[in-house]
Structure formats: C-alpha cells, structure tokens
Amino acid sequence: MALLQxxxxxxxxxxxxxxxxxxxxxxxxNSLVASVRSGNATTLADDQGHHLLPSxxxxxKDGSVQVGQSAQTALTKDLQNGIASxxxxxxxxxxxxxxxxxxxxxxxxxxxxxxxxIHTIAGDKSPIEISAExxxxxxxxxxxxxxxxxxxxxxxxxxxxxxxxxxxxxxAARLADLNVYRLLNEPTAAAIAYGLDQNxxxxxxxxxxxxxxxxxxxxxxxxxxxxxxxxxxxxxDSALGGDDFDHAIAQWILQQLKQATPDDNxxxxxxxxRQIMREARRVKEALTExxxxxxxxxGFEGILTRTQFVALVEPLIxxxxxxxxxxxxxxxxxxxxxxxxxxxxxxTRMPIIRxxxxxxxEQPPLVDIDPDKVVAIGAAIQADLLAGNKPDSDMxxxxxIPLSLGxxxxxxxxxxxxxxxxxxxxxxxxxxTTFKDxxxxxxxxxxxxxxxxxxxxxxxxxxxxxxxxxxxAGAARIKVTFQVxxxxxxxxxxxxxxTGAKSTIEVKPSYGLSDxxxxxxxxxSMTHAKExxxxxxxxxxxxxxxxxxxxxxxxxxxxGDTLLSKDERKILLEARSALVIAKQSATTETIDAAIKxxxxxxxxxxxxxxxxxxxxxxxxxxxxKFKD
Amino acid sequence: xxxxxxxxxxxxxxxxxxxxxKGIGLRLGVKTHGCSxxxxxxxxxxxxxxxxxxxxxxxxxxxIDPKSLVYLDGTEMDFQKEGLSEGFKFSNPNESGSCxxxxxxxx
Numbered sequence: 086m087a088l089l090q091x092x093x094x095x096x097x098x099x100x101x102x103x104x105x106x107x108x109x110x111x112x113x114x115n116s117l118v119a120s121v122r123s124g125n126a127t128t129l130a131d132d133q134g135h136h137l138l139p140s141x142x143x144x145x146k147d148g149s150v151q152v153g154q155s156a157q158t159a160l161t162k163d164l165q166n167g168i169a170s171x172x173x174x175x176x177x178x179x180x181x182x183x184x185x186x187x188x189x190x191x192x193x194x195x196x197x198x199x200x201x202x203i204h205t206i207a208g209d210k211s212p213i214e215i216s217a218e219x220x221x222x223x224x225x226x227x228x229x230x231x232x233x234x235x236x237x238x239x240x241x242x243x244x245x246x247x248x249x250x251x252x253x254x255x256x257a258a259r260l261a262d263l264n265v266y267r268l269l270n271e272p273t274a275a276a277i278a279y280g281l282d283q284n285x286x287x288x289x290x291x292x293x294x295x296x297x298x299x300x301x302x303x304x305x306x307x308x309x310x311x312x313x314x315x316x317x318x319x320x321x322d323s324a325l326g327g328d329d330f331d332h333a334i335a336q337w338i339l340q341q342l343k344q345a346t347p348d349d350n351x352x353x354x355x356x357x358x359r360q361i362m363r364e365a366r367r368v369k370e371a372l373t374e375x376x377x378x379x380x381x382x383x384g385f386e387g388i389l390t391r392t393q394f395v396a397l398v399e400p401l402i403x404x405x406x407x408x409x410x411x412x413x414x415x416x417x418x419x420x421x422x423x424x425x426x427x428x429x430x431x432x433t434r435m436p437i438i439r440x441x442x443x444x445x446x447e448q449p450p451l452v453d454i455d456p457d458k459v460v461a462i463g464a465a466i467q468a469d470l471l472a473g474n475k476p477d478s479d480m481x482x483x484x485x486i487p488l489s490l491g492x493x494x495x496x497x498x499x500x501x502x503x504x505x506x507x508x509x510x511x512x513x514x515x516x517x518t519t520f521k522d523x524x525x526x527x528x529x530x531x532x533x534x535x536x537x538x539x540x541x542x543x544x545x546x547x548x549x550x551x552x553x554x555x556x557x558a559g560a561a562r563i564k565v566t567f568q569v570x571x572x573x574x575x576x577x578x579x580x581x582x583x584t585g586a587k588s589t590i591e592v593k594p595s596y597g598l599s600d601x602x603x604x605x606x607x608x609x610s611m612t613h614a615k616e617x618x619x620x621x622x623x624x625x626x627x628x629x630x631x632x633x634x635x636x637x638x639x640x641x642x643x644x645g646d647t648l649l650s651k652d653e654r655k656i657l658l659e660a661r662s663a664l665v666i667a668k669q670s671a672t673t674e675t676i677d678a679a680i681k682x683x684x685x686x687x688x689x690x691x692x693x694x695x696x697x698x699x700x701x702x703x704x705x706x707x708x709x710k711f712k713d
Numbered sequence: 714x715x716x717x718x719x720x721x722x723x724x725x726x727x728x729x730x731x732x733x734x735k736g737i738g739l740r741l742g743v744k745t746h747g748c749s750x751x752x753x754x755x756x757x758x759x760x761x762x763x764x765x766x767x768x769x770x771x772x773x774x775x776x777i778d779p780k781s782l783v784y785l786d787g788t789e790m791d792f793q794k795e796g797l798s799e800g801f802k803f804s805n806p807n808e809s810g811s812c813x814x815x816x817x818x819x820x
Contacts, residue, residue, distance in 0.1 A: 088793060088800025089755055091729060091739065097754045122800070123725070124733040124757060132797060230797040 108464025738774030
C-alpha cells in the first residue's frame with residue numbers, strides 16, 4: 086500500500102496523479118536530490134542513508150556504470166574510466182577544454198565534433214552523457230523514495246553558466262529521461278531555501294551568497310525585486326575550495342616532518358602524501374567543533390590549535406573576501422546595502438569562515454540550513470511550486486534577461502525586440518518588411534546588447550527566410566518572433582504572413598558572456614549613448630537616402646523614357662549624383678539636405694507618374710464604378 | 714464516532730505544521746475518484762468549513778467533513794517507513810477492498 090503525503094488545502098490530487106517533483110543540485114564534487122513532502126523540503130538519502138552523491142561516474146568493461154561512492158573509491162586505481170568533476174567540462178568546446186587550468190587525467194578523443202569526448206573502456210563518452218548518469222542515479226533514488234514517477238525537476242546551475250552550459254545541462258537531463266521545469270541559478274536556490282523571496286516587507290533587497298565548496302568558490306550578489314531575482318554580479322575562483330584548506334594543513338604537517346624523515350622513493354612519497362592529506366582533512370573537520378586537535382600521521386604527533394589553523398589559511402580567506410569586495414564593486418553596491426548573507430557549501434562550516442564573512446558584511450550570515458543541502462532544498466521548493474502543488478497565491482519566482490535582444494535592420498542598425506531586464510519566459514513579435522522590390526529573401530541577424538549599431542553588439546545567430554513572394558518594397562509582412570524560455574534560451578522565428586513561409590533558429594551560442602562582459606556592455610551603452618544616437622541618426626539618413634535612390638532608379642527604369650525629356654532626365658541625374666556623394670559624408674544635415682533637394686527636383690516627375698497611374702487605372706472604366 | 718492518529722503520526726503532522734508556519738490541523742476526507750472507487754484526501758487546514766467535525770488526537774486537530782466521516786469512522790492513521798519511502802497510512806475498518814497501490818479503496 087502506498088504511503089500518503091499531506092497536501093496544501095485544496096491541492097490534493099487524484100490517485101496516481103500526484104505531481105511528484107524534485108530539485109537537483111548537480112554539483113562539481115557532490116550532487117543531491119531533494120523534494121517537498123507534506124510541506125517539508127528535505128534532501129533524499131540512498132539506501133545507506135547517504136544524502137550526498139559523489140559526482141563521479143565510472144565505466145566498466147561490460148558496459149555497466151557505477152555512480153557515486155563506489156566509483157569514487159575506485160578512482161585511484163582506475164583513473165582512465167572513473168570520471169570526476171565532469172561539470173567543469175559540461176557545455177564546453179574542445180578549445181575551451183584545452184585552456185582549462187591544469188592537466189585533466191582523461192584521454193580525449195580526437196574528433197571533428199565540437200564536444201570533447203572522453204575515451205573510456207565502454208566507449209567514447211561526452212560530458213553530457215556522463216552528467217546524465219549522475220542524473221539517472223538521482224532520478225532512481227527520488228522515484229524510489231517518493232513512490233512514483235517524477236513529473237518534473239528543477240536543476241541548479243552556477244549563476245555564471247552561459248547558454249551553452251545551460252543547454253548542455255538540459256540535454257543531460259533529457260538523456261536521463263527527466264522533464265526539466267527549469268534551470269535555477271544556485272545562489273537563487275539558496276536564497277529560496279531560506280525563504281528570502283517570501284518576505285514581503287520590502288520591495289527590493291540585496292542578497293549576497295557566499296559559496297565555498299570542495300574545489301570552487303563563488304560569490305553572487307542578487308537583487309530581489311518583487312519576487313524577481315536578478316544576478317547583479319558574480320565572482321570567485323574556480324580553483325579555490327575546501328581542498329585548499331586541507332592542503333594548507335598538509336603543508337604544515339610536511340614541514341614538521343621534514344627534519345625527521347629521509348627521502349623516500351616516488352611511489353612511497355605519493356602514498357605518504359595521500360595519507361597526510363586524509364589526516365589534514367580530518368583535522369580540519371575536527372577543528373570545526375574542537376579548539377585544538379591532535380595530529381597523528383607518519384610517525385608525527387602534534388597539536389594543531391584553531392589559532393594556528395587560522396594563521397595557515399589566512400591567505401585563502403583573504404582571497405575569498407577580496408572576491409566579495411570585487412563583486413560588490415561590480416554591482417556598484419556598498420557593503421551596508423547587503424541585507425542578507427547566505428552561506429552555501431560544506432566549507433562554510435568552518436567557524437573562522439563564518440566569523441570573517443560576518444565581519445566583512447557587518448552582519449551574521451545565514452547558516453541554519455545545512456550548507457551542503459541548501460541549494461537542493463531551494464530547487465525542491467521551486468520544483469514543488471512549478472509542479473502546481475501550491476495554491477496560486479504563492480508567488481512564482483522569475484528571472485530576467487541580462488541584455489537586450491534584437492535584430493539587424495537595413496543600414497547596420499539594431500532593432501531591439503526584447504528589452505534588458507524583461508522577465509522570462511517571454512515572447513515578443515514584430516513585423517518587418519522588404520527593402521527592395523521583388524526581394525525574395527531576408528536575412529535575420531540576431532544580436533544581443535545595448536548599443537545602437539550592429540558592430541557594437543554581440544552577434545548571436547544569423548539565418549535566412551526564403552520564399553517571400555514578389556512584391557513591391559514595403560508590401561511584404563514578415564513577422565519575427567523572439568521567444569526566451571524560462572532558462573534564458575532564445576528561439577527566433579520569421580514568418581512571411583501571406584504564404585506562411587517560415588524559418589526558425591534556436592540560439593545556443595558556443596560562448597557565453599561573463600557577468601563582467603555583460604556589465605561592461607551595459608555601461609558602454611550608457612557612456613556611448615550620445616554617439617550611439619548620432620550613429621543611429623546618420624545610419625537612418627543613409628538608409629533614407631538609399632530608399633530615395635532606389636525609388637528613383639525603379640521609376641526611371643519603368644517609365645523614365647516615356648515621361649521625361651532629355652533635359653529633365655539630366656537634372657534628375659545630377660541631383661541623384663549629388664545625393665550619392667552626400668551619402669558618403671558623415672553629417673546627417675548634408676544627407677538630409679541632399680534628400681530634400683532630390684525630392685524637390687523630382688516632384689514634377691512624381692506628379693506626372695501619379696497622373697499616369699490614375700489614368701491607367703481608370704482607363705476603360707465607367708465613372709460610376711468609382712462612386713463607392 | 715472517532716478518527717485517531719498513532720503517536721508517531723501525530724508527531725509528524727505537528728512537525729509538518731510547524732515547518733509550514735501556519736495551519737490549524739489536518740483535514741482527512743474521501744473523494745470519489747481513483748481506480749478502486751474512493752480516494753483518501755489529506756490536506757493542511759487553514760480554514761474550518763461550516764459543517765466540519767473536529768477530533769483531537771495526541772494534540773493534533775483532525776478536521777473532517779460529515780460526508781467523509783461516514784467512510785472514515787474508526788480509522789487510525791499511522792506514519793510508516795517502507796524502504797526509502799515514508800508517509801502516512803490509513804487503517805480503515807470500513808475498507809473492504811483497495812487497489813494494488815492502496816491509494817483508493819471501496820467500502
């Protein structure tokens with residue numbers, strides 16, 4: 086018999102229709118899955134009671150896969166087929182991977198594919214496939230625990246993940262047969278776990294999320310504005326984490342040992358080092374509770390006090406605080422504007438970290454929720470909401486797009502379709518038309534940024550809509566739709582309204598923008614506002630000049646010979662050359678004057694053509710026909 | 714007429730209510746749905762309806778509408794763990810048969 090859970094008032098579902106949802110923290114070192122049961126968000130344990138699943142995947146000869154603790158244990162003896170920290174490679178191209186710090190112990194396959202492939206005993210595996218194995222394991226655990234199939238999940242990603250990395254995460258989820266409600270930024274998830282989005286007393290608040298994990302450090306500054314989280318700045322160090330604190334202790338032990346022991350051979354050295362590292366880790370963790378700990382390894386016996394430990398790791402702490410300062414500066418905020426500080430990551434258990442972060446932000450940080458689990462818990466709360474297990478009155482949290490999205494229009498100008506800071510998901514459509522008579526194709530150039538001209542913005546994608554029926558310039562109606570889904574992924578489609586000819590592109594740029602790049606793109610748009618406006622005006626005048634020239638040429642080609650005398654033709658062509666020259670000049674006034682002159686000169690011709698058209702149109706028709 | 718909770722079930726309900734931060738008690742009920750006729754309903758209660766009956770068991774208020782009470786009278790609710798899964802279980806003397814999953818029943 087199934088075990089039942091308590092629902093929110095009025096939200097209980099029919100049997101077999103429970104909307105089971107889970108939050109997944111897909112971490113570099115460890116992963117977790119959490120779910121809301123009877124109104125309570127908790128992480129789910131495996132059958133041995135372990136909540137953390139080491140993010141390690143090992144491929145075996147028979148094609149089977151080990152994930153988690155067993156794979157991690159085997160890591161030392163089977164380095165080639167055991168893969169750890171795959172998150173660092175997820176969504177990266179081969180060129181990215183080559184530039185990543187340090188040498189990775191994996192054997193990369195040489196392929197033409199842009200995705201790096203790791204050679205294992207069970208075949209070549211992509212980071213997406215490897216990540217999917219971790220997700221599959223968590224899915225199975227959740228479905229066993231919750232007693233049913235998962236309707237959907239929320240997966241967390243670092244705030245700095247670019248579109249390619251986010252897409253890769255979604256692809257991995259699809260491979261694991263998971264329905265992703267949405268991806269959620271890790272710092273945002275932590276803030277949700279503490280219910281910071283539920284506090285309605287203030288309209289806007291600034292939240293700092295300090296995330297010190299095993300191997301990475303991230304600081305994120307968030308702005309919460311009426312339920313909408315916006316990432317203002319991120320910073321950190323992808324090669325600084327709890328392991329470095331272990332390392333500092335290990336160094337100290339080695340120094341104490343130096344005098345005592347003779348040089349060993351390489352093999353022994355490595356073995357010894359590993360034992361020292363293990364002892365260092367134990368000492369670090371013990372120092373969280375105790376003021377001093379007895380160190381005992383390799384024949385060395387000694388005592389490490391908390392004060393000594395602090396002295397050893399001082400440079401590391403300073404480094405994290407330096408990142409905090411820089412993130413605040415990037416967000417253009419003062420320390421005292423930060424209203425909440427959330428601690429994430431196992432390493433924030435160290436009392437000295439809590440103390441120093443508290444001192445830095447001048448307030449005690451939030452530490453009540455297990456820092457290893459807080460991100461998964463936030464994701465679970467969000468998943469529960471998206472699954473529809475909560476009444477509508479509960480606010481749904483949203484994200485915003487960081488930079489405006491638009492497309493190139495004639496003359497190298499950018500038409501913004503979706504403005505910066507619009508909440509997502511969003512879809513907006515705008516109609517465009519052809520520039521030339523009988524134009525049968527249109528190239529859509531998708532751009533991101535705040536500036537007015539194409540060169541100053543970031544090009545995201547380009548595609549062509551073909552099959553536009555032959556029409557005079559300006560008659561075709563092409564509807565361009567920009568759609569950004571809940572994960573910030575962009576889909577652009579163009580449709581010719583008459584024939585329904587359609588073309589679509591999904592934008593998954595291979596390189597994302599760092600937050601600093603976004604920041605500078607925004608500030609640039611402000612500092613260059615005036616010259617951008619000038620540039621836009623100039624381009625618009627040039628386009629106008631082109632349009633005038635185009636119209637004149639088209640007209641003269643059709644009826645220039647019949648309607649114009651030789652002299653008249655000459656006058657018109659003179660004005661035309663004057664306009665062509667003026668167009669090259671860099672001042673809007675000159676172009677404007679030349680256009681006006683052209684129009685004035687051609688006025689008689691326009692009038693004559695108009696008469697001609699009417700005459701042709703009315704020829705042979707009864708006057709009564711025009712009455713209505 | 715009575716509905717009861719086991720001690721452990723009452724403790725869990727209390728914990729869930731505390732965690733939720735609001736709520737008067739636990740609503741139990743049945744609705745005609747599911748593969749075997751009736752389905753159990755279990756919800757937090759923020760408002761008591763006009764005809765609701767209220768029982769108390771180990772300090773937890775159990776709220777039930779009179780129509781459901783007919784089907785649930787004498788029921789004891791327990792909290793159990795089965796493997797990785799944990800949740801509430803009904804022992805209903807009125808139940809004459811249930812579907813394989815136990816989410817719905819017939820009287």
